[in-house]
Amino acid sequence: xxxxxxxxxxxxxxxxxxxxxxxxxxxxxxxxxxxxxxxxxxxxxxxxxxxxxxxxxxxxxxxxxxxxxxxxxxxxxxxxxxxxxxxxxxxxxxxxxxxxxxxxxxxxxxxxxxxxxxxxxxxxxxxxxxxxxxxxxxxxxxxxxxxxxxxxxxxxxxxxxxxxxxxxxxxxxxxxxxxxxxxxxxxxxxxxxxxxxxxxxxxxxxxxxxxxxxxxxxxxxxxxxxxxxxxxxxxxxxxxxxxxxxxxxxxxxxxxxxxxxxxxxxxxxxxxxxxxxx
Numbered sequence: 001x002x003x004x005x006x007x008x009x010x011x012x013x014x015x016x017x018x019x020x021x022x023x024x025x026x027x028x029x030x031x032x033x034x035x036x037x038x039x040x041x042x043x044x045x046x047x048x049x050x051x052x053x054x055x056x057x058x059x060x061x062x063x064x065x066x067x068x069x070x071x072x073x074x075x076x077x078x079x080x081x082x083x084x085x086x087x088x089x090x091x092x093x094x095x096x097x098x099x100x101x102x103x104x105x106x107x108x109x110x111x112x113x114x115x116x117x118x119x120x121x122x123x124x125x126x127x128x129x130x131x132x133x134x135x136x137x138x139x140x141x142x143x144x145x146x147x148x149x150x151x152x153x154x155x156x157x158x159x160x161x162x163x164x165x166x167x168x169x170x171x172x173x174x175x176x177x178x179x180x181x182x183x184x185x186x187x188x189x190x191x192x193x194x195x196x197x198x199x200x201x202x203x204x205x206x207x208x209x210x211x212x213x214x215x216x217x218x219x220x221x222x223x224x225x226x227x228x229x230x231x232x233x234x235x236x237x238x239x240x241x242x243x244x245x246x247x248x249x250x251x252x253x254x255x256x257x258x259x260x261x262x263x264x265x266x267x268x269x270x271x272x273x274x275x276x277x278x
Contacts, residue, residue, distance in 0.1 A: 024125070024175070024179075024268060025121055025125050028125045028128045028129055028132075029091065029125075029128065030062075031128070031132055032091055032092065032095070032128050032131075032132065033058065033059075033062040033094075035095065035132060036058055036094030036095055037055050037058060037059065037094075039094065039095055039100075040054050040055045040058065040094065041055055058094055077117050078114040078115065078116060078117070079114060079115050079116075079117060079120045080112075080114050080115075081108045081109075081112040081113065081114065081115050081147065081149055081154070082107065082108060082110055082112070084115050084120040084123065084124065085105070085107060085108055085147050087124065088105075088123075088124045088127055088128075088145075089105050091124065091128060092127075092128070092131060095131070100141070101131070101140065101141065101142070101143060102141060102142045102143070103131070103142075103143050103144075103145060104142070104143070104144045104145070105145050105146075106144065106145065106146035106147070107147070108147040108148055108149055109148065109149065112148070112149030113149050113151055113205055115154060115205060116205060118183070119154055119183065119203055119205060122179050122180075122182075122183060122203065123147070123154055123156060123203065125179065126156065126176050126179060126180070126201060127145055127156070127158060129175050129176055130158045130173075130176060130199060131143060131145075131158075133172035133173070136172070139162040139163050140160035140161055140162035140196070141161055142160065142161045143158065143159065143160050143161075144157070144158075144159040144160075145157070145158055146158075146159075149205075152204060152205060152206070153185075153202045153203060153204050153205060154202070154203045154205060155200075155201070155202055156199075156200070156201040156202075156203070157198060157199070157200050157201075158198070158199045158201075159196060159197070159198040159199075160196045160197055160198075161195070161196040162196050162197060163193070163194065163196075164191045164192045164193045164194055164195050164196050164197055165191060165193065165197070166189055166191050166197035166199070167189055167191065168187060168188065168189045170189075173187075173189070173199070176199075176201075178265075178266035178267055178268065179266065180201055180203065181265050181266060182265050182266045182268070182269065183203050183204065184204055185201060185202055185203040185204065186201070186202045187199065187200070187201050187202075188200050219261060220258070220261060223244075223254065224254055224257060224258055224261070226244060227240060227244070227251065227254040227255065227258065228258055228270070228273075228274045229274060230243060230244075231255065231258070231267070231270055231271060231274055232270075232271050232273075232274025232275045234271070237251040237252060237255065255267070255270070258270055
């Protein structure tokens with residue numbers, strides 16, 4: 001008997017994917033807030049009283065932002081590119097004021113085409129993740145962030161003055177690569193030893209054409225189903241390797257095969273498929 005009130009599997013997958021992307025966006029924003037709080041509390045420029053007051057102000061701002069849910073509510077709306085960039089600067093403002101990383105922002109042209117909500121959110125998230133990766137690496141002192149528009153794409157450049165050893169396959173860039181691919185974008189890294197690295201990103205402003213790709217799990221092996229289940233539960237490759245008694249490289253191989261067999265373009269989409277198949 002057909003249940004006419006049931007949600008189609010494709011719709012369920014889309015909702016799960018949207019949820020996974022929202023969680024990732026929130027996690028990146030909260031990470032910046034926590035890093036900013038630590039920078040404030042450790043800053044030699046502030047005494048204890050001033051540091052506490054500044055940290056409280058930042059925490060209140062973050063809480064208001066969390067409660068408002070503006071990003072999620074406006075995901076389908078257009079946002080002027082200059083406004084999206086200004087919001088990025090505001091996100092990173094505490095790190096500029098109290099951290100050791102010097103950031104230079106090059107504004108996009110005011111005549112640039114407005115950004116779809118998903119593109120604007122992804123672009124800000126990409127820059128936040130990249131800046132946090134540079135902070136954790138600890139070898140960069142200056143970062144230059146530049147946005148531009150060519151009418152069809154949002155063009156982003158993130159340049160540092162670190163050791164110049166970054167590559168497109170570096171683990172710190174994996175979350176960025178996944179998000180760029182999900183939007184049919186492109187990423188390249190240009191590094192010069194001793195002079196720093198530049199991450200260039202191009203994201204189309206129009207949604208990608210629907211892909212006619214397989215999304216079922218019927219042809220997965222028993223081991224691939226085990227890996228998919230652990231991926232869907234939020235486990236990272238190292239934890240999956242320990243749980244199954246295999247090497248992390250073997251896990252990477254299985255995840256790669258899962259992406260291929262399910263037609264997924266990112267780990268977040270693979271999580272959605274895994275949850276839907278449970």
